[in-house]
Amino acid sequence: MTGIRGRLRKVSCRLDAWQLARQSEAADREGERTERAGPPPSGFTLLPWLLMGLGSLANIFQGRTSNPxxxxxxLLVFNSLYIYVAFRSFDKETRESPSTRLALGAMALVTCGLALAYGGSWLLFFPLLGLAAGAALRGRWLGRWGWSLAVVAGVVGGVRDGWDGLNIAYATFLSTMVTAAILSLSDAVRQLRAAREELATRAVAEERLRFSRDLHDLLGHTLSVIVVKSEAARRLAPRDLNAALTQITDIESVGRQALTEVREAVTGYREGSLGTELDRARSALDAADVEAVVHRSGPPLPPQTEALLGWVVREAVTNVVRHSGASRCEIAVSGGADRVRLTVTDDGTGVAGPTQGPGTGLTGLTERLATAGGSLTAGVGPRGGFSVTAELPVREEERPVGAPA
Structure with a gap:
């Protein structure tokens, strides 16, 4: 017994170290993601382009502009509207609000008025208008708005500067479409990064749930068997030393098997076998002085179905040994063409044991079977005692090769 406890302590230490390592790696990955993400874009991204209006400001101070x-x-109204639209274009709700669209329309009117009145460097307000429009009008109608702005800019530029208006039209269309494309791509990348982090968080939570559920189901059953066999060895030792040694040998075997199963649970490669669990159930029930009656019929089952039913047998028999006070336990497995049914009944007090939290015990088994399209019911049997019934579908493609349909 001392050796088994020592091994279990070592396993516990290794599990603690593994958990700390996983938490450290997760923290490192989170730090890397945060560092790569950077701050989200804002209206400050578009402010440097206002420097394109310095030529118009210089014309005013140099007296080249009539009615300065x-x-x-x-110029003040245009810049104010530009800043207002720019800072409201990086939030979807404010970007699509009527006030933003109204401000953008006012910008278009001011731009056309200034360009028609003064021409020259004042025509560069059209590309600035395109930047604001590309940021605010991202969506299905962007192409139409982009072409419309380009046509208006070309017409106004043609009236003031002749064929040079084509350059203004091209610059306006390019600034509109490129700005919208870059900002839309940035939004898509951030949404993908958020979705990836969400998936990573869910994967970690599911892995923790799987590990806690497996650890509960593995050690709960194994420790119950060890306790029962230890009590049997203690009772047998005064009168039958050989029988007591047999129980101690079984305890050692169960302990070694528990170590193997815990390692497999940690790595996620554990595959259960219904036949193995039925044999262990017989051994555990015999050690607890409970008569075990096992019936099995039907074709061979897929490995995944056998593993799930093995978990049910393990948990149900553990409850029988620990809580039921039964003298007889019957396990029946009946497989059909498309479904398999497992029933574990006893003649005890009809008590399932203490209520387990989410993901463990009968609750965890119900979740596992529901994920596989099955069901699990547990409660007091019709003739007293406690009954656990599990049903699972058997898909044709999952059957072992050579198994009858």
């Missing part, structure tokens, strides 16, 4: 007060007022 009107030009200065127009």
């Amino acid at each position: 007060w009107v030009g200065g007022a127009g």
Whole structure:
């Protein structure tokens, strides 16, 4: 017994170290993701382009603009509207609000007025208008708005500067479409990164649930068997030393098997066998002085179905040994063409044991079987005692090769 406890302590230490390592790796990965993500784009991204209006500002101060007060007022209104639209274009709700669209329309009117009145460097406000429009009008109608702005810019530029208006039209269309494409791509990348982090978080949570569920089901049954066999060895030792040694040998075997199963559970490669679990159930019930009656019929089952039913047998028999006070336990497995049914009944007090939390015990088994399209019911049997019934579908493609349909 001392050797088994020592091994279990070693396993516990290894599990603690494994958990700490996993948490450290997760923290490192989270730090790397945060570092790569950077701050989200904002209206400040579009502000440097206002430097394109310095030529118009220089014309005002150098006296090349007629009615400089009107030009200065127009420049101030345009810049104010541009900043307003720019900072509201990086949130979907504010971007699609009527006030943003109204401000963008006012920008278009001011741009056309200033360009028609002064021409020259004032025509560069059209590409700035395209930047604001590309940021605010991302969506299915962007192409139409982009072409419309380009046509208006070309017409106004043609009226003021002749064929040079084509350059203004091209610059306006390019600024509109490129801005929308870059910002849409940035949004898509951030959404993909958020989805990836969400999936990673869910995967970690599912792995933790799987490990805690496997650990509960593995050690709960194994430790119950060890306790029962230890009590049997203690009772047998005074009168039958050979029988007591047999029980101790079984304890050693169960302990070694538990170590193997815990390692497999940690690595995620454990595959259960229904036949093996039925044999262990017989041994555990015999050691607890419970008569074991096992019936099995039907064709061979797929490995995944056998593994799930093995978990049910393990948990149900553990409850019989620990809580039922039964003298007889019957396990029946009946397989059909498309479904298999497992029933574990006893003649005990009809108690299932203490209620387990989510993911463990009968609750965890119900979740496992539901995921596989099956069901599990547990409760007091019609003739007293406690009954656990599990049903699972058997898909044709999962059957072992050579098994009858």
